[in-house]
Amino acid sequence: MTHVRTTESLSPDEAAAVVALAEAAGAHDGVAPLSEQTLLRIRHGASAGTARFHLAAEAPSTADPAAGGAGPAGELVGFAFAARADGEPDSAEFVVAPEARRRGHGAALLRSLADDAPREGLRVWAHGRTEGAVALARTAGWTQVRGLLKMRMRLRADERGVPAEAQQHGGGAALPEPVLPEAVGRQVVIRPFRAGDDEHEWLRANAAAFADHPEQGGMTLADLREREQEDWFDPAGFFLAEETATGALAGFHWTKVHADGAGLADEPVGEIYAVGVDPAWQRTGLGRALTLVGLRHLHERGLPWVLLYVDEENRAAVRLYESLGFSVWDADVMYAAR
The missing domain is CATH 3.40.630.30 (Gcn5-related N-acetyltransferase (GNAT))
Structure with a gap:
């Protein structure tokens, strides 16, 4: 009972x-x-x-x-x-x-x-x-109402720390340079997050970028502060694209390192934790550049894998990640009563 x-x-x-x-x-x-x-x-x-x-x-x-x-x-x-x-x-x-x-x-x-x-x-x-x-x-009698794809990409070419079942997925990534389009580069600078200074502006940019996302877009200052207290939080891996004229954030890429390997390895692996672009800066190439900045940061740390989560209906994001070398690994599924 x-x-x-x-x-x-x-x-x-x-x-x-x-x-x-x-x-x-x-x-x-x-x-x-x-x-x-x-x-x-x-x-x-x-x-x-x-x-x-x-x-x-x-x-x-x-x-x-x-x-x-x-x-x-x-x-x-x-x-x-x-x-x-x-x-x-x-x-x-x-x-x-x-x-x-x-x-x-x-x-x-x-x-x-x-x-x-x-x-x-x-x-x-x-x-x-x-x-x-x-x-x-x-x-x-429940049915799927939402799917969250788990994607992964090899960052390091050797097999050290990689389980046998994962070794079939090819060598390490060849990452392009994260070059900003010329018009964007004249207006935006990419820099690390500054704890104590950037929280409120980041919350504004995050809410704008994820206005249709029920979890990410609703993050509060308390939610952000809790994550800043986590062992994995590293402002050096939290990249902000700042408008040089106004100081407003045009976008960001927040990376994360999983010390336990997240089921991919017996050593730490990286994650694209969140990439967001303010609606005014979407379709400018800023999102791809920010993604590459974070990926190169994780690659330079010597991590074997990087993973991410993306809504399966967000085909534009899925195509972007596939173009960079990611492939679907697993999925989280949301069920509801009929």
Whole structure:
């Protein structure tokens, strides 16, 4: 029997248990079950009304179901998170401990998410097209409503630190020079991010560049500050294209280094974390130049791979990354009830 407790906050012990469960599942499945944003909410908490945490435990058979209220008894066997915004379906993801699977805990978490969802409904992310996630979605009668492609490119030609199953994907990248078009180069300079000075202007440029993107475009100052406190944050790998006449940002390329190899290697690998261009500067070649600036930075660090995430419907971005040498590696899928 699965006992699921729903709450808007986690204690430090609960947060630590959830992170440990997610790490165990990621090591078992080869793909992280929870997004970075969810992990930040687990560790730092969330504003009132914006998040719901579902904690699943395997209740002892002798438990009195009428007792209720005290939370789940026994070890944590599953966890789900739902991000909530007014007028929108909940956006959720969940994970079940590897040793506790095939006992109905995943179905119980899905029911808990659905029962707790607002009238607008529920959508659930599955990270990686794993057999279990596909089977559970099919059983629940859910369909795909969004796809997030995971793409990768080899940066280093040797095989050091590269798993055997990944060695078939060719040699290292031959990266072009990140040359700005002449008209753009006269108006824009590319420089690193300055923590403490650039936050507010970056938030403006990010919101403009990702006005149609539900996650990236909604980043707040608190979200940015949380990332600045992460071990991976490096302003030297956060590139801004600044208008020389006004000081406004025309675009940016934020890179990230995954110390754990992100399932690609047994050493650190890079990520194109976010590339954004203000609408006034789109279709000028600035986005391609910024992308190459960040890629060359990661290449110069000696990293074997670089990865990225891109909406599969964003064909222009997919074509750009393919032209640079990226190929599709996996995908995250969002499901919804029919």
